[in-house]
Amino acid sequence: MRFSFAVLAGADIIIIMAENLNCSYCNKPATVHLTQIVNNKIIKVDLCESCAQSKGVTDSEGYSLTDLLSKTNLGPEKGEPQITCPDCGLSTADFRRTGRLGCAACYQSFVPLLKPVLEDMHAGIIHKGKIPDVALSRQTSMAKLQSLESALLRAISEEAYEDAAKFRDEIQAYKEDAVSEAVQS
Amino acid sequence: MIESLLKADNAELTQSTKKGAPVVLSTRLRLARNLVDVPFPERASNSQRSDVMTRCADQIAELTQMKHGAFFDIAELSDLEKQVLVERHLISRELCESKSGSGVFINKDQTCSIMINEEDHLRIQFLKTGFSLRSIWKQIDRFDSSLENDLDLAFSSEFGYLTACPTNLGTGLRASVMLHLPGLVISEHMDKVIRAVNQLGITVRGLFGEGSDATGHVFQISNQQTLGESEGEIMARLGSVFKTIIDHEINARFKYIEENRARLLDQIGRAFGTLQNAHVINSNEAMNLLSLMRLAVDLEMLPEVNRSDVDRLFIECQPGHIQYAAGVGIEPDARDLCRADILREEFSRLPALDFDKVNKLG
Numbered sequence: 001m002r003f004s005f006a007v008l009a010g011a012d013i014i015i016i017m018a019e020n021l022n023c024s025y026c027n028k029p030a031t032v033h034l035t036q037i038v039n040n041k042i043i044k045v046d047l048c049e050s051c052a053q054s055k056g057v058t059d060s061e062g063y064s065l066t067d068l069l070s071k072t073n074l075g076p077e078k079g080e081p082q083i084t085c086p087d088c089g090l091s092t093a094d095f096r097r098t099g100r101l102g103c104a105a106c107y108q109s110f111v112p113l114l115k116p117v118l119e120d121m122h123a124g125i126i127h128k129g130k131i132p133d134v135a136l137s138r139q140t141s142m143a144k145l146q147s148l149e150s151a152l153l154r155a156i157s158e159e160a161y162e163d164a165a166k167f168r169d170e171i172q173a174y175k176e177d178a179v180s181e182a183v184q185s
Numbered sequence: 186m187i188e189s190l191l192k193a194d195n196a197e198l199t200q201s202t203k204k205g206a207p208v209v210l211s212t213r214l215r216l217a218r219n220l221v222d223v224p225f226p227e228r229a230s231n232s233q234r235s236d237v238m239t240r241c242a243d244q245i246a247e248l249t250q251m252k253h254g255a256f257f258d259i260a261e262l263s264d265l266e267k268q269v270l271v272e273r274h275l276i277s278r279e280l281c282e283s284k285s286g287s288g289v290f291i292n293k294d295q296t297c298s299i300m301i302n303e304e305d306h307l308r309i310q311f312l313k314t315g316f317s318l319r320s321i322w323k324q325i326d327r328f329d330s331s332l333e334n335d336l337d338l339a340f341s342s343e344f345g346y347l348t349a350c351p352t353n354l355g356t357g358l359r360a361s362v363m364l365h366l367p368g369l370v371i372s373e374h375m376d377k378v379i380r381a382v383n384q385l386g387i388t389v390r391g392l393f394g395e396g397s398d399a400t401g402h403v404f405q406i407s408n409q410q411t412l413g414e415s416e417g418e419i420m421a422r423l424g425s426v427f428k429t430i431i432d433h434e435i436n437a438r439f440k441y442i443e444e445n446r447a448r449l450l451d452q453i454g455r456a457f458g459t460l461q462n463a464h465v466i467n468s469n470e471a472m473n474l475l476s477l478m479r480l481a482v483d484l485e486m487l488p489e490v491n492r493s494d495v496d497r498l499f500i501e502c503q504p505g506h507i508q509y510a511a512g513v514g515i516e517p518d519a520r521d522l523c524r525a526d527i528l529r530e531e532f533s534r535l536p537a538l539d540f541d542k543v544n545k546l547g
Contacts, residue, residue: 087224088224088228090228098227099350099351100225100227100304100349100350100351101225101347101349101350101351102224102225102227102228103223103224103225103228104219104221104339104341104347107341107344107347107354114351117351118344118351118354118412121351121352121410121412122354122355122410122411122412122413123386123410123412123413123414124412124413124414125344125412125413126343126412126413127341127342127343127344127345127346127355127356127412127413128355128413128414128415128418129345129346129355129356129358129414129415129416130326130329130345130346130356130415130416131340131342132330132333132338132340132346134330134333134334135333135334135336135337135338135340136340138337139221139337
């Protein structure tokens with residue numbers, strides 16, 4: 001029993017029996033045929049064995065058709081906002097070429113481009129799963145402590161000693177709370 | 186370097202003593218996680234990548250789940266060793282091709298592997314033979330939470346866990362079940378099933394294939410979407426699709442037995458004869474013959490105790506494993522001889538097929 005398997009994502013997918021087509025990338029005989037209907041348009045990609053493998057189509061772990069298609073579509077769309085992430089320097093063109101983001105901050109920088117992509121890709125665009133409570137509360141308390149410490153330094157440099165004493169007490173109380181919480185847990 | 190893994194006597198996929206099941210081979214969960222303050226691996230500098238590797242490796246090494254586990258720096262593994270790990274589903278092809286500063290932790294019984302600096306800083310994977318989404322979730326959730334005690338992960342309240350590719354955003358969870366579906370393939374219903382399942386947001390892909398064939402009738406079903414649903418909802422949907430596919434597979438088998446009893450017995454009988462006597466077998470043929478042997482166990486033509494042998498051979502007959510076992514680099518032709526030797530040896534130890542069992546069915 002031989003048939004070509006299509007790796008499937010998104011909407012309707014049709015399995016095509018082996019055809020004599022050439023690879024969309026290197027022109028060798030294609031053995032993997034992907035077909036997806038996106039917004040009523042049929043998109044076909046034919047791949048030879050080695051291109052299928054190098055593009056991760058046969059990778060049992062991490063393949064997505066969206067990924068492949070975003071790499072296949074050339075260049076940015078017209079009138080698209082040109083964004084550059086202030087943290088890692090990823091540009092709109094980089095994002096369109098790789099289909100990937102560069103860093104955590106990109107998820108803020110690229111929101112206008114991402115929202116429609118995410119809407120097509122996922123069941124919803126708001127996270128409903130697990131929340132890393134411990135890490136988040138640690139991050140919040142670290143940020144709080146840092147802001148108190150810099151307020152203290154500023155107060156000292158401005159010779160506002162009453163304020164400084166207040167900040168020092170707050171820092172002290174905050175650290176004691178953290179210690180007693182840690183002991184309890 | 187990976188010798189101890191291959192010699193392990195308790196590896197989940199190849200040495201499991203647990204009772205296997207018809208249709209389902211194994212269940213896997215994977216979580217994608219990133220550190221908050223470093224660019225994702227592809228955009229990180231070499232020094233940032235090695236910093237991530239050191240920070241993660243230090244934390245992971247301390248976790249109890251990783252006691253007696255092994256760490257491998259990808260740069261120090263040979264191509265063949267990497268291929269063997271891919272065939273055992275312990276690392277991905279993408280990790281094999283990664284730049285410097287990538288590695289993998291593998292625990293003692295090979296149920297857990299953590300890839301560092303693959304597409305994301307961390308890819309945590311837990312797998313087990315049989316179907317067990319809930320119990321694996323408990324393990325991976327606990328593991329993930331214990332990492333979170335010491336590492337600050339990239340997370341937003343709106344988008345959840347932030348990942349390099351938006352396809353993994355949110356839960357970062359890919360849940361997958363590996364299924365053996367000869368009934369649906371032989372009855373030519375597989376394409377219908379794939380289309381139906383796909384509309385439910387579930388992906389189907391062939392497995393063990395060197396090319397485009399779904400060799401060995403083994404398929405993997407997994408969730409496509411990771412954002413907008415909780416982990417529980419994702420697994421519930423996969424679980425219900427899984428049950429439906431099993432029902433269809435069982436029905437297809439019974440129908441095939443009813444209508445083509447002699448042909449099926451002939452196919453299984455010839456496959457058994459080939460495995461016991463052939464001297465040249467390529468990997469595709471081996472997968473397809475082994476698939477018929479797994480079916481023979483399901484139909485009680487072979488004893489249940491031999492199911493784990495068949496499942497082990499599915500992995501040990503892959504090209505990398507054959508080449509690794511041969512010790513030196515061998516040509517594909519020579520590999521087919523070695524594979525046949527192994528299979529003849531293994532199948533000479535099995536009892537004769539019990540054809541009466543199927544004749545009593547239906």
